[in-house]
Amino acid sequence: MATGALSFEEIAVTRRWLAKRGVEVVTPSRLLAARVGPRLSRAVPGRFRRLAAAAAVGVLLGIAYGFFDFRDGEAPVSVYLCFVGGAVQVALWWSYQRRERELGPLPVMDRRSGRRPTALGILGGWYASSFVITFGGGVALALAVYLSTPAKAKAYGAGWLLALAWTALCCSVILLGTLRRPVHAEDRASMAVDTELRVMDSQAAMPGVYAGVVLNDPLLGDGPPAEFTGWLIAYAVLGVGTTVLGLWQHHRRPALPPGDYATPVGCERLA
Template structure:
């Protein structure tokens, strides 16, 4: 891989190559040096020193603070609103930093634009889909009932605003991840493409946001007392299904045999 170890513009850096080698090793593939395509894709996600990532995260934090100030200005209540806005914005900014780094390393080969993509359910899994429905569908229903049956109108609108922004951020990540082409030039890189779809989907963690409801309860922030039990059950169900879904993602099969880079040199 010419110039890969130098960190020149347009080439994966040393940290990205190392992160890719380690990721492949955990999936049963030992290489001396990964292929450039894999280093560009895996390294962009797992390297701790990916160029430009801090700028994306800082921009997301600033945007979240501005959104939180706007929410306060229109009278929405809930100390968890700002925390939730920040977390959702950071999730999508982290995902966008992956895409930006991939583009900076040059055009990626496209094996298939539609028919070869794995299905959304195969990538996400049933537990993840359940957590998404519980978090946003169940949360919207709770916010509506709180608004209609209690005086805590501002809290209900605040909860709806938080979940609406989180749903938008998660949707950006999931739609972009599931609908993108298969970036690969052989069966090995196609298998890695599938695994990276799974990894990218985990940038959106819907079940985290109902836990913020428990934070509001802890600080006594206008949570209707009669809904305490319902909100706790909502948070436990949403977070629990998310945890199970992520755990099942980690039980992925080993990568199939193929060309993943320079083989490890075995000394005689």
């Protein structure tokens, strides 16, 4: 398959994606297929290679973490999972953008015709809350653990702070890149799709995953002192719960508005 040529799968998944949002077409426009296809196709050129490289970066960060002197004993499992998970998330999101560019330049609407939606309008209240809870609440809890007396607790708190810093950076790259990019559209229909793709791309961050990951530590005996176990469970439930509610809120978005998405079903002769 040529680098700049749409694959059959990219066209097919775009047609199915539009159908789920109330738009039935025989063949979607090239612009829509070039945007939706890379996100849903399972066979994007070079994606596996980039994901493997990102996983390797995460592993190397974990190895580098092992050389820090403040650590006492083995690092918690959650730290390694955060290093690898954050790197893979960014690589997956980046593969969408790269494939889009390979398929050709995208039109950009001027600011008068196509304003970017607000951040809260894209994320929704629950999903935005999950970021605050996962990273803000996580930092507060990690500091509380670090400031407790035992040396092991300090090592755990320091490692968790590093993991939160890395995953917050990775999620911020995804969100800022998604929310601040220009509106790639040429009419009302493609502008509506652009908004929906911002919502889809924001889901690549998945902050609550990192709140849930810390539950591995008390289960495996790598966690902080026992008095923090209840706080960790509450933190994980809140982080994961708000993320799930945010995804549910995204799933309930309205159908796409009427517009020219391509050739409507029943009008094949006009194609």
